[in-house]
Amino acid sequence: MTREGWIRLLVIAAAVAALELACRLGWVPVTVVIPPSAMAASLVDILASGKHWADIVISLRSVAIAAVLSIGLGFLVGAVIHAWPLVRGAVEPLLASYYAVPTFMFYPVFIILFGVGPAAIVAIAVLLAIVSMISATLVGLDRIPLVLRKTARMMHMGPASRALLIGLPAALPHLFTGVKLAVAYAFIGVIASEFILSGAGMGYAIAYAYNNFDNREMYGLMLLIILVVTVVNTGLDAVDRRLQARLRR
Amino acid sequence: MSVSPAEVAVVPDTAMPHARLVGVTRVFSRRGKGEDIHALGPIDLDLKRGEFFSVVGPSGCGKSTLLDVLAGLATPTSGTAEFEGRPIAGVPAGVGAVFQEDASFPWLSVTDNVAFGLRRAGVDPAEIARRVDYAIGFMGLRGFADAYPAQLSGGMRQRVCIARTLVMQPRLILLDEPFGALDAQTRLLMGDELLRMWRETGATVLLITHALDEAAMLADRVGVMSARPGVFIDIVATGWDAERDSRIVSHPRFGDLTGHLWERLRVESLKHLREG
Amino acid sequence: MRSALGSAVVVLVLLVVWEGLHLAVSNSGLPSPVATLVRLGVLLGDADFWRQAGETGRAFAAAVVLSTFAGIGLGILLGMNRTTGAVAQPILVNLYALPKVTLYPVVLLIFGLGISARIAFGIMHGMIPLTLFTMNAILNMKPVYRRSAAVMGLTPWQSSFYVVLPAILPEVITGARLGVSLCLLGVLIGEMFAARNGLGFVVMQAMERGDMPSVLAVALLLAVLALVVNAALLALDRAWRR
Ligand SMILES: Nc1ncnc2c1ncn2[C@@H]1O[C@H](COP(=O)(O)OP(=O)(O)OP(=O)(O)O)[C@@H](O)[C@H]1O
Ligand SMILES: [Mg+2]
Numbered sequence: 069m070t071r072e073g074w075i076r077l078l079v080i081a082a083a084v085a086a087l088e089l090a091c092r093l094g095w096v097p098v099t100v101v102i103p104p105s106a107m108a109a110s111l112v113d114i115l116a117s118g119k120h121w122a123d124i125v126i127s128l129r130s131v132a133i134a135a136v137l138s139i140g141l142g143f144l145v146g147a148v149i150h151a152w153p154l155v156r157g158a159v160e161p162l163l164a165s166y167y168a169v170p171t172f173m174f175y176p177v178f179i180i181l182f183g184v185g186p187a188a189i190v191a192i193a194v195l196l197a198i199v200s201m202i203s204a205t206l207v208g209l210d211r212i213p214l215v216l217r218k219t220a221r222m223m224h225m226g227p228a229s230r231a232l233l234i235g236l237p238a239a240l241p242h243l244f245t246g247v248k249l250a251v252a253y254a255f256i257g258v259i260a261s262e263f264i265l266s267g268a269g270m271g272y273a274i275a276y277a278y279n280n281f282d283n284r285e286m287y288g289l290m291l292l293i294i295l296v297v298t299v300v301n302t303g304l305d306a307v308d309r310r311l312q313a314r315l316r317r
Numbered sequence: 318m319s320v321s322p323a324e325v326a327v328v329p330d331t332a333m334p335h336a337r338l339v340g341v342t343r344v345f346s347r348r349g350k351g352e353d354i355h356a357l358g359p360i361d362l363d364l365k366r367g368e369f370f371s372v373v374g375p376s377g378c379g380k381s382t383l384l385d386v387l388a389g390l391a392t393p394t395s396g397t398a399e400f401e402g403r404p405i406a407g408v409p410a411g412v413g414a415v416f417q418e419d420a421s422f423p424w425l426s427v428t429d430n431v432a433f434g435l436r437r438a439g440v441d442p443a444e445i446a447r448r449v450d451y452a453i454g455f456m457g458l459r460g461f462a463d464a465y466p467a468q469l470s471g472g473m474r475q476r477v478c479i480a481r482t483l484v485m486q487p488r489l490i491l492l493d494e495p496f497g498a499l500d501a502q503t504r505l506l507m508g509d510e511l512l513r514m515w516r517e518t519g520a521t522v523l524l525i526t527h528a529l530d531e532a533a534m535l536a537d538r539v540g541v542m543s544a545r546p547g548v549f550i551d552i553v554a555t556g557w558d559a560e561r562d563s564r565i566v567s568h569p570r571f572g573d574l575t576g577h578l579w580e581r582l583r584v585e586s587l588k589h590l591r592e593g
Numbered sequence: 594m595r596s597a598l599g600s601a602v603v604v605l606v607l608l609v610v611w612e613g614l615h616l617a618v619s620n621s622g623l624p625s626p627v628a629t630l631v632r633l634g635v636l637l638g639d640a641d642f643w644r645q646a647g648e649t650g651r652a653f654a655a656a657v658v659l660s661t662f663a664g665i666g667l668g669i670l671l672g673m674n675r676t677t678g679a680v681a682q683p684i685l686v687n688l689y690a691l692p693k694v695t696l697y698p699v700v701l702l703i704f705g706l707g708i709s710a711r712i713a714f715g716i717m718h719g720m721i722p723l724t725l726f727t728m729n730a731i732l733n734m735k736p737v738y739r740r741s742a743a744v745m746g747l748t749p750w751q752s753s754f755y756v757v758l759p760a761i762l763p764e765v766i767t768g769a770r771l772g773v774s775l776c777l778l779g780v781l782i783g784e785m786f787a788a789r790n791g792l793g794f795v796v797m798q799a800m801e802r803g804d805m806p807s808v809l810a811v812a813l814l815l816a817v818l819a820l821v822v823n824a825a826l827l828a829l830d831r832a833w834r835r
Contacts, residue, residue: 072679079680100702158599164827168774168819170781173812176800180623181614215418218390222414223434237424252690259692264785271695275786278698286698293695301690305683314423314467 102287110288120273120289127258127270130186134193134254139247142201149202150209166199175265189266193257197250204246208239241311248304255297333402334363335521336387336489340396343382355546357382359396362540362549369515369522371532373578374542375589380525381417383547384491387523388414400489413487415495421466421474427453428462431480452480455510471498483514492524496531504528505563508535516559533574534565541581544588551581624806633810642795649780649791652708656715656776664720664772665765668727678732685725693717694782701787711783711791718779719772726768730761763833770826777819
């Protein structure tokens with residue numbers, strides 16, 4: 069690990085220790101924040117008792133479906149828009165402002181369209197996540213160097229092999245940035261919808277624990293979500309950095 | 318003299334030029350957004366089979382555009398372009414090009430980069446291995462066969478592109494400032510390698526360069542282009558014999574040659590500088 | 594101009610799709626665009642609606658102002674030094690990607706149920722992109738700028754004001770654009786969960802009543818407002834980059 073990595077670890081450890089101390093000394097009332105050690109213990113209990121497995125599975129499944137859908141559809145839409153300059157000129161200004169729209173407010177529409185349940189939540193998450201993939205696809209396709217297209221033509225490659233063997237790998241670093249963002253937004257969309265609007269999933273479990281003044285359970289679940297998201301993001305980030313180092317020119 | 322049928326196809330008539338441009342111009346239309354850009358021509362040029370032709374000219378005069386026309390990547394706005402007696406429509410078989418910009422594939426190792434075209438062409442794997450190995454050695458990339466372009470210097474990446482073109486054994490090789498990223502000394506040595514390759518393969522070479530000494534040392538003929546729209550204002554025969562190498566830079570006639578080239582170019586380069 | 598026309602066409606297409614959905618779903622409750630606009634008109638004439646909108650506006654404005662100052666300030670602090678920047682970068686990126694909504698109960702426990710919780714939650718959303726963009730802009734600034742400034746005899750203060758600030762401003766504006774949008778999102782989420790005020794609360798109430806025209810009218814209003822504000826900041830961004 070790099071020097072910065074160690075310092076970062078130290079900073080985080082110090083922050084956690086300070087919180088632990090503040091809680092133990094009674095500076096922070098346990099009705100507000102419980103000590104990190106208690107959060108960890110609660111997390112272990114949650115996982116061991118299997119009480120929330122159903123919620124965990126629902127949430128992670130929704131996130132996975134939403135991520136796959138927004139990556140796949142986002143790439144397709146991006147590629148079509150890219151090939152169609154007229155549509156692109158019309159859509160692009162809207163894309164740049166799109167994420168400012170509070171998507172959650174349209175949840176009832178999706179309930180009407182898809183019924184109550186995970187499908188409506190997946191739809192919200194896709195709505196939130198797909199735009200970053202569309203934008204990344206446009207950027208990626210734009211940045212394929214002209215000279216690589218020329219090279220492909222010098223080698224008498226047809227349109228299909230040109231797209232597959234030259235275009236795709238050349239655009240990959242940008243596409244992956246889109247993938248990373250789409251996964252993050254899928255998490256945000258699913259968990260937030262569950263939290264405010266739904267009756268199942270990890271987000272809902274936290275809201276439920278809060279409403280029942282069950283701080284121990286609430287903090288255990290929060291820790292779980294933070295850990296899962298951090299692990300996924302760190303993994304994607306590591307892949308991203310390797311891709312950028314090798315492929316960006 | 319008896320000639321086998323296979324050779325007839327490739328060497329039909331030594332008197333006929335290998336590539337020929339007649340009245341070629343290229344105009345970039347800006348569709349109403351300002352004046353059209355007349356980038357090139359009219360150009361008349363006959364490349365003799367097996368000759369080494371160099372092009373020098375001020376920046377932006379249309380040299381790369383000329384290369385695109387010969388490579389079949391751009392159609393002339395007017396005039397005709399021919400390669401081996403046939404009009405150029407699309408990229409002709411037997412033409413290879415190394416572009417001014419770095420065109421190495423960053424997602425492939427040096428070996429895979431060099432082998433890419435051969436694999437696409439379905440050449441026998443043993444033959445691919447043989448040719449790739451030779452080209453990598455030839456271009457001084459021996460220790461970097463498994464490296465990726467991101468790990469190479471700009472000059473080395475350009476050498477990967479040259480190797481990738483050479484393994485296809487083109488009959489007409491188009492090179493656009495291939496040594497632009499190299500220091501002056503390495504440039505001369507790479508020039509020697511290029512001459513050796515040219516003698517070995519008997520290919521026709523068109524080399525675009527901005528280094529007058531490079532043009533004077535390598536070429537049989539040097540074409541001097543005017544500022545945009547580029548036309549040939551002079552074509553100078555160097556008169557070197559085929560067995561030349563970089564040591565001719567100390568030949569008394571070498572100085573006269575580069576002096577003459579600069580005399581023709583100075584006025585044109587000034588024009589470019591003034592007009593931008 | 595042509596792109597504005599194109600965007601208008603896209604909006605028109607969206608409206609047609611909406612109308613089509615309304616017809617397809619028939620009487621199951623998806624209101625038509627016209628019905629939604631009519632309801633919006635009614636709401637805009639209602640004094641209580643304006644009170645709720647004012648509540649949201651106050652929380653939003655406070656969150657924007659506070660997160661802008663805090664975000665830029667923290668970004669500059671972290672960006673002054675390579676090490677702090679490298680240490681903070683992944684933490685900030687991870688915070689950005691975290692579903693912050695899970696932390697809202699903590700905010701509620703600390704600030705109570707009043708407006709300050711919503712402001713704090715808006716700041717949590719809006720501050721991170723500003724910090725991140727400001728910090729990266731300073732870290733990625735070409736060192737030659739600062740050295741040239743020094744060579745030209747500028748004092749550190751002068752060089753901060755005439756060289757560093759203009760150099761990082763475009764990035765900061767981009768961060769502010771993201772930050773403002775996310776501030777609104779944070780405030781609204783706050784209002785939708787455990788609040789008795791604001792437009793988010795109005796929407797939640799309408800949802801519970803099954804009053805779809807009101808839900809869509811408020812959502813539409815907020816979407817249009819967000820788009821307009823964002824487009825204005827985008828125009829500023831472009832003007833500056835030129
Ligand atoms: N695709 C294009 N569209 C519009 N104008 C172009 C295009 N390609 C080239 N030009 C213009 O044509 C002129 C000739 O360009 P070209 O690249 O052939 O010059 P060059 O001689 O290779 O220059 P350099 O020595 O800098 O490489 C330039 O003025 C350039 O701006
Ligand atoms: Mg050129």
